[in-house]
Amino acid sequence: MPHHLMNLRHVPDDEADDIRDLFEREEVRYYETPPSFWGISMGGFWVHDDDEAERARQLLAGYQRQRQSQQQLEWQERVARGEAGYGSMLRRHPLRMLAAIIALGIIVGVSLLPYLRMG
Structure with a gap:
């Protein structure tokens, strides 16, 4: 049964590219469905295997923690420079x-x- 790992609606291109690179580097057997133009289907990253889904979710959680801290640091720098x-x-x-x-x-x-x- 397919496991939905992540919704791709409103995901920036750089983040989606980073996740693709992460899955390729870690040899996660995933597939991707694009979000629809009209917003009916959300699109996302998917895997078929239960064990692969668990491993991919752990990789995604680590990536999301790292990205969140990076984005917060960039935001704080922009606020300090008066650009935000x-x-x-x-x-x-x-x-x-x-x-x-x-x-x-x-x-x-x-x-x-x-x-x-x-x-």
Whole structure:
């Protein structure tokens, strides 16, 4: 019976490539189904064998821990340089941020309008 190892929907290409390289390097017998364009099927990495599934899950868990710490470190470096967060978005794209704030205000206003008219 097939074992689904990982969903590929919203997975960055570099992460999927790293996982393919990991499985090839560790000689995991896997196959891949791509996510559909319309979002109906999720796609993913699969194996057939129970033992192979357990080994692949352990490899994936180790990879995910390593990637998470790497991504957190990169995020902290970007924050320290002032390249991340709302402040940097406001400096880089002031009109986009202003439009988003106005849109958010309109949505909140329209949502609350029935309750404000009750009183």
